Amino acid sequence: MVYRKPFTPQQRRAAVREYEAFRSNVRELRKAFPPLSGTERASFRSYRDRVRAIGMALLKVDALVDVEELNAKTELARHAMAEYFRIKVLGK
Numbered sequence: 001m002v003y004r005k006p007f008t009p010q011q012r013r014a015a016v017r018e019y020e021a022f023r024s025n026v027r028e029l030r031k032a033f034p035p036l037s038g039t040e041r042a043s044f045r046s047y048r049d050r051v052r053a054i055g056m057a058l059l060k061v062d063a064l065v066d067v068e069e070l071n072a073k074t075e076l077a078r079h080a081m082a083e084y085f086r087i088k089v090l091g092k
Contacts, residue, residue, distance in 0.1 A: 001014050002071055003070050007063070008062070015054075015058055015070065015074075019058060022054065023051060026051055029044065029081075030044070035088075037091075040084070043084045046083070046084075047080035047081050050073065050076050054073045054074060054077060057069060
């Protein structure tokens with residue numbers, strides 16, 4: 001979802017659902033596809049940190065949430081997840 005100003009309670013609920021889905025995915029990846037090499041660990045750590053950054057952005061009051069920053073962090077988390085899978089599958 002692309003978030004817009006003003007950041008409404010409906011957008012917050014959608015953002016929290018998306019954040020919870022990311023957190024769930026981090027836990028599942030850790031169990032199902034654990035990082036084994038240093039490159040995989042670094043990539044997984046990057047993904048986990050980007051998901052945490054989304055959570056930190058959502059701690060702000062609705063009026064103070066920077067929607068462009070939230071959109072960018074969400075997109076970066078998606079790319080980090082894809083990068084982890086790429087490294088896990090291709091081994092590089």
